[in-house]
Amino acid sequence: MDENTIRFILFFGLWVLSPCLSQEDHVVNERKSWTEAQRYCRETYTDLVTINSTEDMDKVKQHLGNNTDEFWIGLFGDDNNWKWSLEKDGFYEKGQADLRLWNTGEPNNPNQTFLCADTQPSNKWSDFVCDYKRPFVCYNDSASNYIYVKDVMNWTDAQWYCRSKYTDLASVRNMSENIAISQIVDHYAWIGMYKESWRWSDGQRLRMTSYSNWKAGQSVIVKNSCVTTTTTAWNIQPCSSTYPFICSRSPDIIQRQVVKLIVSKSGSSLDLEVNQDAILQQLTRSLQKHGLGEVKLKWRKQSDGKTFHLKKKEDTKKDMV
Structure with missing residues (x-):
């Protein structure tokens, strides 16, 4: 979707999920395969850790301290995705x-x-x-x-x-x-x-999170590969290898806020329902530019199952007053 195709006037029908507490990371000094580590994290905490930013990576570094070992994180290869x-x-x-x-x-x-x-x-x-x-x-x-x-x-x-x-x-x-x-x-x-080819254990897409920290010069093999981290960079390793690992626990307290969004579009052929995921991505990028990277957005469906309702221009002006 062209960035200029839609214009955000004010918020409408949107869930804003903002964590009141930051994600908790837990280092587990038991050597397991990636699958075993994933199972342990999901049973004991929430999942293997997801690293979406330099801030997340800095927290991991603090937890690891002077430890020079490699630790499984939630990233794994999927060569047929x-x-x-x-x-x-x-x-x-x-x-x-x-x-x-x-x-x-x-x-x-x-x-x-x-x-x-x-x-x-x-x-x-x-x-x-x-x-x-x-x-x-x-x-x-x-x-x-x-x-x-x-x-x-x-x-x-x-x-x-x-x-x-x-x-x-x-x-x-x-x-x-x-x-x-x-x-x-x-x-x-x-x-x-x-x-x-690379996905996070909690379902997030690596390309959409945009952050990565690969070690330079390593051989890239996706099939049966999972990812470890040190205090400096990520490494690609066979998933069957055993390493200690880092789990995460999602915050228990979430602040939910419903805000309105009115979208104006320049082309009548643009189907907002079909493109709602793309619009959400564009909104997320806009919020990140304004320092709100921790906010998670989710559409709120109306009673008829749709996200967007067509409004006349005069009704839109009333909503903006």
Whole structure:
């Protein structure tokens, strides 16, 4: 979604979850495999620790002190974590989201952190580094058609473009859709499939938290790999290896506040319901820029199950008074 496509006027229908107490970290000096450590943390505390910022890393350093050992954290590799950008309820029938039409030998970049899929006139897909610029294919849900955009962009920018002007990057649910897309592309073009190779045990996505602290020069192997930390950097290790570990306990006291948000959009084709996760991410980034990085946002559904309600301009002006 283009940053200029929506404008936040005031808050509406949004949960703001703000911890009154910071997360507690607990160092456990027992050597276990990553899976055993995860089980222990979930049974005894909340989960293995998630490190989202330099502040989180500084707290871990304080807990470790002069200890030179490595400690498991909650980050683990998932080399087959392919998913579609469009995650609309009811869009995929059973098994359709699992369709894979890789070219021979593909995917062949297993150890890249963030990979995306492209298609070509041969009807087959390949994986590539998402920062590379390619043309791409958008999907328009209202007209059930595909739009080939020849302007080259990286995958993330292409995703924002498709979400702002249409519905999303194209998904492929069956062979007929795959053929329809291959007939409109000239060469390699991004589609909506992507893979994030590293995930946190508590479900947070590494790419969305944006912070990382990898040790330079180490061999990147994602399959069956988990991550340790020292007081200086993160290391990739086999999950079966045994290390002490760091657990976290979520704060028991949470302050919840409901605030209003009125969103104005520049394009009538933008579906706010479909793009609500992207809007939430944009709001989170805006709050982080203003020093509110600890705030967690969540949409509050209305009685009809929807998040957004259309309001006339005169009603909006009354709400702003």
